[in-house]
Amino acid sequence: MRLTVNGIDHEIEVEPDMPLLWLLRDELGLTGPKYGCGVSACGACTVHLDGFAVRSCQILAGDIDGSDVLTIEGLGTPDNPHPVQQAWIEEQVAQCGYCQSGQIMQAVDLLNTTPNPTDEDIDAIMAGNLCRCATYPRIRAAIRRAAGAEGA
Amino acid sequence: MASIGKIARRTFLVGSAAIAGGVAFGVYAYRRDPENPLLADLPEGSVAITPYVRIDADGVTLITPRAEVGQGVTSIQAHLLAEELDVDPHAVRTDPGPASGAYYNAKIAAEGMPFAAWDEGLVSRTGRGAGAVVGKFIGLHITGGSTTVPDGYEKLRLAGASARETLKQAAAARLGVDIADLRTENGTVIPPTGDPIPYTDLAAEAAALDPVDAPLRDPSEWRALGKPMRRTDIVEKSTGTARYGVDIDLPDMLHATVVTNPTLGGGVVSMDTAEAEAMPGIVGVHPITDGAAVVANNTWRAIKAARAIQIDFGTPDLPQDNAAFRALHDAAFTEDSRDSRFTDDGDVDTATGTAFEATYAVPFLHHAPLEPANATVRYTPEHTDIWTATQIPTFVVQQVAAITGQSEDQITLHNLQSGGSFGHRLEALWINQAAEIALNHPGRPIRLTWSREEDMTHPFLRPMAVARGRGTTEDGQVTSLDLSIAAQSVTESQMGRLNQPAVGPDVMIVAAAWDAPYAIPNQRVTGHRVPATVPVSSWRSVGASHNGFFYDVLLDELIHQAGADPVTERLRLMHHEPSRKVLETVADMADWQGPQPSQGVGRGVAFTFAFGVPCAQIIQVEDTPRGLRLTDLWIAAEVGRVLDPINIEAQLSGGALYGLGHAMLAEITHSDGVIEQQNFDTYESLRIYHTPRIQVRALGSGGPIRGAGEPGLPPAAAALSNAIFAATGQRLREMPFAHHVDFA
Numbered sequence: 099m100r101l102t103v104n105g106i107d108h109e110i111e112v113e114p115d116m117p118l119l120w121l122l123r124d125e126l127g128l129t130g131p132k133y134g135c136g137v138s139a140c141g142a143c144t145v146h147l148d149g150f151a152v153r154s155c156q157i158l159a160g161d162i163d164g165s166d167v168l169t170i171e172g173l174g175t176p177d178n179p180h181p182v183q184q185a186w187i188e189e190q191v192a193q194c195g196y197c198q199s200g201q202i203m204q205a206v207d208l209l210n211t212t213p214n215p216t217d218e219d220i221d222a223i224m225a226g227n228l229c230r231c232a233t234y235p236r237i238r239a240a241i242r243r244a245a246g247a248e249g250a
Numbered sequence: 251m252a253s254i255g256k257i258a259r260r261t262f263l264v265g266s267a268a269i270a271g272g273v274a275f276g277v278y279a280y281r282r283d284p285e286n287p288l289l290a291d292l293p294e295g296s297v298a299i300t301p302y303v304r305i306d307a308d309g310v311t312l313i314t315p316r317a318e319v320g321q322g323v324t325s326i327q328a329h330l331l332a333e334e335l336d337v338d339p340h341a342v343r344t345d346p347g348p349a350s351g352a353y354y355n356a357k358i359a360a361e362g363m364p365f366a367a368w369d370e371g372l373v374s375r376t377g378r379g380a381g382a383v384v385g386k387f388i389g390l391h392i393t394g395g396s397t398t399v400p401d402g403y404e405k406l407r408l409a410g411a412s413a414r415e416t417l418k419q420a421a422a423a424r425l426g427v428d429i430a431d432l433r434t435e436n437g438t439v440i441p442p443t444g445d446p447i448p449y450t451d452l453a454a455e456a457a458a459l460d461p462v463d464a465p466l467r468d469p470s471e472w473r474a475l476g477k478p479m480r481r482t483d484i485v486e487k488s489t490g491t492a493r494y495g496v497d498i499d500l501p502d503m504l505h506a507t508v509v510t511n512p513t514l515g516g517g518v519v520s521m522d523t524a525e526a527e528a529m530p531g532i533v534g535v536h537p538i539t540d541g542a543a544v545v546a547n548n549t550w551r552a553i554k555a556a557r558a559i560q561i562d563f564g565t566p567d568l569p570q571d572n573a574a575f576r577a578l579h580d581a582a583f584t585e586d587s588r589d590s591r592f593t594d595d596g597d598v599d600t601a602t603g604t605a606f607e608a609t610y611a612v613p614f615l616h617h618a619p620l621e622p623a624n625a626t627v628r629y630t631p632e633h634t635d636i637w638t639a640t641q642i643p644t645f646v647v648q649q650v651a652a653i654t655g656q657s658e659d660q661i662t663l664h665n666l667q668s669g670g671s672f673g674h675r676l677e678a679l680w681i682n683q684a685a686e687i688a689l690n691h692p693g694r695p696i697r698l699t700w701s702r703e704e705d706m707t708h709p710f711l712r713p714m715a716v717a718r719g720r721g722t723t724e725d726g727q728v729t730s731l732d733l734s735i736a737a738q739s740v741t742e743s744q745m746g747r748l749n750q751p752a753v754g755p756d757v758m759i760v761a762a763a764w765d766a767p768y769a770i771p772n773q774r775v776t777g778h779r780v781p782a783t784v785p786v787s788s789w790r791s792v793g794a795s796h797n798g799f800f801y802d803v804l805l806d807e808l809i810h811q812a813g814a815d816p817v818t819e820r821l822r823l824m825h826h827e828p829s830r831k832v833l834e835t836v837a838d839m840a841d842w843q844g845p846q847p848s849q850g851v852g853r854g855v856a857f858t859f860a861f862g863v864p865c866a867q868i869i870q871v872e873d874t875p876r877g878l879r880l881t882d883l884w885i886a887a888e889v890g891r892v893l894d895p896i897n898i899e900a901q902l903s904g905g906a907l908y909g910l911g912h913a914m915l916a917e918i919t920h921s922d923g924v925i926e927q928q929n930f931d932t933y934e935s936l937r938i939y940h941t942p943r944i945q946v947r948a949l950g951s952g953g954p955i956r957g958a959g960e961p962g963l964p965p966a967a968a969a970l971s972n973a974i975f976a977a978t979g980q981r982l983r984e985m986p987f988a989h990h991v992d993f994a
Binding site: 113116117119120123124125127129130131132133134135136137139140142169170171173174175176179183186187190191192193194195196197198199202220221222224225227228229230231232233234235236237238 | 319320321322480481483484485486487488489490491492493494496497499505530548549550551553618619620621622667668669670671672699701702896897900903904907908911929930931935936937938939941943944
């Protein structure tokens with residue numbers, strides 16, 4: 099199968115029922131997307147598939163031939179973070195950090211479709227992303243900060 | 251050195267032993283202290299000044315031995331060292347260092363003893379001092395009990411100062427100048443004339459010197475401590491570049507998972523692994539303790555094959571369901587099961603007034619950090635390497651050495667940060683399993699990852715606990731409070747897994763209840779030990795996680811019966827000035843005017859004293875057509891000194907929210923002896939839409955410095971229960987609250 103990941107084309111031979119999450123992690127070595135539950139209950143594996151946030155643990159390799167995938171590694175880098183990542187840094191959102199790749203990918207999708215989200219929009223769209231450290235107050239603050247920065 | 255058994259017994263005979271032994275407080279001298287473990291593998295041209303500062307040609311590395319599990323301790327340890335060493339903590343490396351008794355935790359043993367942290371009398375001080383001595387003797391390299399800052403506050407700054415002065419001494423010798431004419435800045439020694447000398451240039455010369463003991467700077471001179479800090483790991487954790495145990499990638503590595511008996515020690519009756527062995531990418535299927543391991547070339551292939559193993563587990567004689575567990579607790583309120591009665595003031599049996607009584611209960615809970623349990627082990631007959639995140643490095647080395655049949659100096663632990671813990675990384679079962687698997691593949695790293703289902707059904711549980719409370723009120727005042735608490739002993743269970751003795755009563759059964767700083771004239775707190783069944787563990791704030799709820803809701807019920815105001819009556823009863831200040835502060839923050847500010851809106855206040863920290867919270871809930879909504883949470887706490895206001899806010903609010911989410915939604919239940927919750931769809935968790943607005947005020951009014959990872963949790967569930975009562979008239983005495991009310 100063919101897959102474009104973070105702008106790089108790959109030819110990959112894997113079983114069609116392998117979830118995208120494990121293709122990314124164990125075949126391509128992209129460890130930003132995290133395994134938390136495997137059943138779409140935590141959001142730690144969130145990536146963008148053809149421009150939209152998905153739970154990569156629920157996307158099967160056989161269904162996405164020719165698709166375009168963006169992971170946290172392709173969003174920005176420590177030296178050149180995406181504005182949403184910069185907001186996450188400024189607000190010091192992370193505690194253990196394990197869920198934050200998924201939170202950030204979900205937040206980018208939210209801001210792509212809703213550039214100035216209300217608190218209700220944030221709560222609704224981020225509802226599926228679990229943070230066991232409960233960094234939610236700062237997730238809200240970082241999304242508001244990023245919305246302001248992107249609107250400016 | 252005395253045997254561990256002797257020392258452990260002495261912890262409960264502290265008065266005489268500690269005074270006779272002449273315990274020294276607050277003095278820490280690196281020249282007298284345990285061997286520096288960094289010297290063992292130190293390359294030529296490098297220096298390790300104290301066990302905390304390593305310098306080579308590539309740069310400065312700060313050793314931060316307390317485990318980073320999200321609570322920010324890597325950053326605060328680095329800042330404590332850097333403040334005296336004069337380096338930028340963001341510009342140098344940090345490393346957790348090796349497993350070593352040199353990194354003993356002097357504070358953690360002190361917390362296990364029945365001396366209230368608010369009591370600074372002689373017996374308390376000598377008692378806690380004896381705890382510090384024990385911690386040092388048995389080399390507890392351990393992270394927990396909110397002790398990283400209390401334990402490291404002096405020790406790490408002294409290490410930084412020692413390294414700085416030693417480097418200055420090396421520079422003084424090289425330049426032939428007086429050391430008093432040298433100063434340090436940003437990783438360099440600055441001479442009176444000429445260019446600054448980078449510390450890295452002085453490593454070889456400093457290596458030849460004995461470390462210098464140096465006095466600490468006055469806090470008024472601090473540049474970073476006490477001001478808002480940026481966490482040293484914040485950029486990597488915001489860009490997906492932070493590496494956890496599940497991300498380890500080594501040459502020739504294989505991926506593994508396990509399927510084991512959901513009851514520890516239950517064994518295997520029979521298993522058929524033929525189908526699993528024939529699946530794609532499978533390298534091997536091996537029997538291990540209590541089950542089987544699958545080794546593959548990809549984690550998902552291993553998990554898929556593990557599900558194809560047909561396995562018949564043994565069934566130990568244990569309670570099979572929640573009713574059976576509850577019955578064990580209900581039967582434990584007897585004289586025979588009494589574990590402790592540290593508080594017995596006045597006479598609760600003859601106190602006059604209107605009587606009240608009620609029963610309270612909390613369920614088993616899982617720590618459930620989001621990163622599943624994992625460990626990577628590479629075994630060779632000569633040496634074994636472990637890559638994992640653990641809060642008990644020296645114990646892990648001991649246990650793996652026992653499995654591989656090697657000596658401890660043949661084992662190297664590479665400690666990693668963890669994707670959460672909440673106490674989970676004080677356990678090590680999965681590390682032992684990885685070592686067992688690795689014995690089958692010498693020379694190849696085995697990365698074991700538990701599936702979420704394996705993780706959820708093999709927890710080390712926050713114990714179920716049941717409390718019986720009663721009391722009396724008269725003339726608008728609370729006149730007696732009598733609380734009996736029944737739970738399994740976490741200390742007995744956990745120390746047993748570490749092959750350590752646990753002697754005497756378990757203070758954790760009554761923590762934050764027996765030492766609540768209220769001068770109720772007739773007061774008694776009794777602990778009852780429930781017989782050990784399932785393994786129980788230190789879940790964020792340990793005994794205080796249930797007792798903050800039991801004690802404070804009982805007190806709230808008594809205050810309501812007395813017709814008094816919840817804040818005013820608590821303040822009247824409090825005998826500890828810092829606790830009064832914290833409660834007054836939170837009432838001020840929330841503009842407290844009583845528990846019912848308007849129709850359908852309720853406010854609850856709660857206070858606990860845990861881990862030496864008085865913490866008060868007020869929660870406001872609104873009764874809406876869609877269910878109860880938490881609108882606001884105010885938190886005040888006294889920590890002695892605030893080193894980083896940003897992280898303290900994160901920890902106090904995170905602790906409170908972790909407590910609230912579990913109180914509202916979560917429980918672990920058993921059916922046919924097996925845990926019913928398999929994943930986060932049934933083990934529910936706080937979500938962003940549950941989260942109220944939060945204001946935190948951390949006070950630093952002097953006194954002993956305290957940690958903040960746990961103290962935010964204990965009052966939260968009580969404050970919520972009290973608020974729901976104010977809003978609806980319904981009193982919630984058993985968790986999870988969602989069994990009784992709907993949340994929006």
